[in-house]
Structure formats: C-alpha cells, structure tokens
Amino acid sequence: MSTALQRPPALTTPPPARTPAARLRWTAADAWVMTKRNLAHVVRAPEEVVIYFTLPIMFVLVFGYVFGSGMALPGGGDYREFLLPGVFAMTMLYGLGATATGVAFDVDRGVVDRFRSMPMARSALVVGRSAADLVRAVLELTTLVVCGLLVGWQWRNGIGDALAAVGLILLLRLAITWIGIYLGLVVPNPDTVGVIVFPAAFPLTAPSNVFVAPELMPGWLGAVSEWNPLSSTVATTRELFGNPGFGGDSWAAQHSLLLAIGWPLVLMAIFVPLSIRQYQKLSR
C-alpha cells in the first residue's frame, strides 16, 4: 500500500438475474468458477489426492494378494477380478471424507462469508464442490483402472458396457458428494468431520459385497449386504464388466441395476435439499 489507492475505474457488474433463464446461466457460470477453484486446490495441494489414491491401491494389494488366496467365490472365478469393482465403489465412498472436509474447511475459514456477501448464485458453492469432486473421482477411477489392469483385472463385455459401469460408479459418487456436503455443513469443523467420516463410512463397506459374496455370509448379514447401496452398484458393475461374483436369489440381487440407479437418486433426493437448507441456515 505504498502507492495511494485510487478510486478504482468504474467496473460494473450486471444487474441481478431476474428471469429463471438468467438465473440458471448465472448459477452455471458461478458453479463453473467454483469448480475451477476446487480443482486448483488439487493442483496446489496434490499430497491430499495422493492419500486418497494410496488407500484403494493398498486395498487392492492387501485383499488381492494377502487375503485373496484364501477367498472363495460362490460361482468360482478369479478373486482379484471380483475385488476390483468393489474397490472402485469403495473408493467413491471414501471420497465422502474429502468432500465433507473440503466443505467444512470453507465454512470454518470464513471464505464462505465472502461468497455469501457477493452477488453470486447461492447454490454455486455446493454445486461447484460436487462437480469438482466428480472430476476428482474420474481421476481416481482412472488410476484404479490402470492399477487393476496391472494386477490382471479386465473388462470382458466390450467398451460400451464398461463405460456404462463407470457411469454407475460416478453416479454413486455424485450421490456421495451430496452426503459429504451435508456432513461438512452440519459439522463445520474440518478436524472433527475428518474424524467422524471414516468410522461412519467403514461400517458401510463391511456388510457389503465388496470383499465377500453375500451368499457366503450369515443370513441376516447377507440380506443387509445385498440391500446396501454400495452392493447394488458393485453387483451391477461386476455384471457389466463381465467379472465374477454377481447374481443371487434375493429381490435386491435380481434387481441390482434398478437399485444401482435408484439408490443414488434416492440419496440425492434426500441430501440435496437437506444440504441446501443447511447452507441457508448459515445465515442464522
């Protein structure tokens, strides 16, 4: 501030969007700015991403090689091929922590106050977070696919089905970003949120078909596992990738595609409005 401050040249911002179409344009433009911001974070703090990559790769190695040799599949087949779709989905679930911490960090540091004092679309912050985390998920998934190919996993039903499977995995991740956004807004303390997310996420992976086929579990646990949103996505993607271990006699197992689409939509129908309400509550 050695130089005297001049009154800045007249810069004008367009008047507030009044029509629904103009509002939508603003929301999209602002959400895009926020998406780029969150991606810039990834570039500026890559170590965080590395941590999120390390965990699933470790799961592949530990379960694929250490426990995998002792794991049987009901219909036979290679355990590592069975495992990979599960790890894809599980990695999406653990993204919950990154999303929630990111949101909590923003709210805690007061930068959200500046956003809220500006004439930007109110939903841009959360929509931008969700979009950026989806881009991140694509990066994570790409890494995992490469890892998978290296340990012998492959897709057997053609690229079309494989891409459909990837779409379902990302749909699950999208739903999970909104749960994360909600958590980050409810517990706006980055340290606390990090501590509660992992204990909350882990029980979701255990009663699921990620590591073990539900048919091999005790009755009630198998039922819980088959209805687990994670399992629906995993079972469906196993089928689409042509990997072993899908199917079963229960309704949930028979309709896993329906559930793999339905569960994320249901979760979003719950958590998108909840998040928006919680975001508006910041003005209390």
Place this chain on the structure above:
Amino acid sequence: MTTNDATIVAEGLRKRYGSSYALDGLDLTVGRGVVHGLLGPNGAGKTTAVRILATLLSFDGGSARVAGHDVVTEADDVRRRIGLTGQYAAVDETLSGRQNLVMFGRLYHLSARQAKRRADDLLEQFDLTAAADRSGRTYSGGMRRRLDLAASLILAPEVLFLDEPTTGLDPRSRNDMWDAIRSLVAGGTTVLLTTQYLEEADQLAGRISVIDTGRVVAEGTADELKARIGGDRIEVVVHDVAQLGAAAAVVARVGTAEPETDADTRRVSAPVADRMAALTEVVRELQAAGVAAEDVGLRRPTLDEAFLHLTGHQAAIPEETAA
C-alpha cells in the same frame, strides 16, 4: 441528514441468540461518503450488526437498507454495492493472491479479461505483486488482511464494511490501512468501520456510534464524544500529601471540570481541552506555587473508562429529563 440521503439506515435491529439479544434495538444512520465508526467492547454486537447489514445474517426484528436497498428483500442489489472485510480474513488460503482476486472478480460477473486486469491493479496497489503467485497460506497476517481488503474493493463498492480491520496489525501496517481507508473515502465510498480502539475511531471516523449490549449508547463526532467522556485528563502526583490542596487549585484553573483528588495515591486529575497548553501551564503554575510534583502527565481515557462514563450517562438521562 434525512434518512433519504443516508447510505445505511438501520431501524430497531434485533438479533436473538437463544435467550439473549446480540442486537437489541440498534438504530444507525450513516450518510454518503463518510466513515462511520461503530465502537464497542467485546461482545457489544459490532460483528453481528455488520453481518446483518452485509446480508449474511438473518435477524428477528427491525429493518435495514444499504445503498438504497432492503437487506432482506433486495439482498442481491445490496450485494452488488457492498464490500466486506470481516474480522477474520475471508480469502481462500490455498489459492494464490492472484487466483483469489480473479476468482472473486469472476464471481462478480466481470469478464475473464476484466477480472484479470482488476486483480493486477489491486495486487499492485496493495503491494502484493511480489507475492501474487504464492499460496495465501504463506502470507503474513498483514498481507492476508491486505488481500482481503483488496478482494472487497474489486467492484469499487458504494459501501464498505470493515470489521476491526487493524486488529493484529503492527503499527506500520495499521497506518497503511488507515491511509487506504482515507483515500477510499476521498473517492466517494461510504465506510462502516468497527473498532475497539477509541484512537482508531478518532483518526478515521467522522461520526461514531458507541454500542454496548446490542444498542447505541452514544453517538456523535469524536470531539462530541470525547467531551462527554471527558477527553484527555491531566494528572498530577504530588510528593507531599499536604500540598494536594494547592495542586488541586492549580489543576482546577486549567481543567474543564472539577478536579478529582485521591489522597491515598497523592493524585489529582481533571479533564482538559487543549492537551499541550494545559500541560505547560500546569507545570509552570505548580512551580510558581512551589508545589513539588512527582509526576505530571496527560492521559487519554481508556475505552473502559469511556464505557463506564457513557453507560453512566445513559442511566442518568432519565433523571436529568425529569428534573
């Protein structure tokens, strides 16, 4: 000044947290192109008032207009016309200074080129060019505050809210900040400034509202308030308590009110109008009267004293009007 040409008008603002009121009927009128100080101790409600006026906080009663628009029903119109530098720097600490300013410019819906140019100008003006591409995390507290202020000036706002802008700054940075505020106001911006420091309000603000427990307890120019508080005091400590009476007589001639004497500390003090003249005169007259002084000094009232005084006044007003 009528409320029509005022830039900020708040009437009877109330904000409740649980069973207590952070604001309890706050009235405020701020004219165009001035610095208005909100002075108050911790918990007085300064931040609450600023956050309500900056559309960040809902409230339970009253109404407020900023730059001609209602903060609730026309919040977007208000947001286009205000800048806010809160008590804690509200910038993205992971991004660089430049990335921050460009991002905020884009969120004000400037074009990419405008946002970039504006960021460059502001970085230059706030002496941040050298650090422009470093992550905000590596900035010192003062640099972060400057970046924060720069971010609130992207649009040359009509109204700028500054919540304790110099808390935690060293004297040099504080003076820089004061200069920046002065030149903004010279350019026509209206500034609402909160502070805990009487001196800061004195330096910058044309008018000051003193707030305590959520309402305005006194309002006026710095001089008017000081006159009410009692302004500077001259204080004499005599060597020999027997001479306290003689010293009091000297102080009484110079002071603007009856001197207060305290035999235990051998001290006599009184408010004065012209600091330096009073000091010279007291020293000279004490000498002439043969009073041996251990200490002669000028003392500014502390904010605590000011508050005791102002809240005392407020309690006394009903009695005065009754008389």
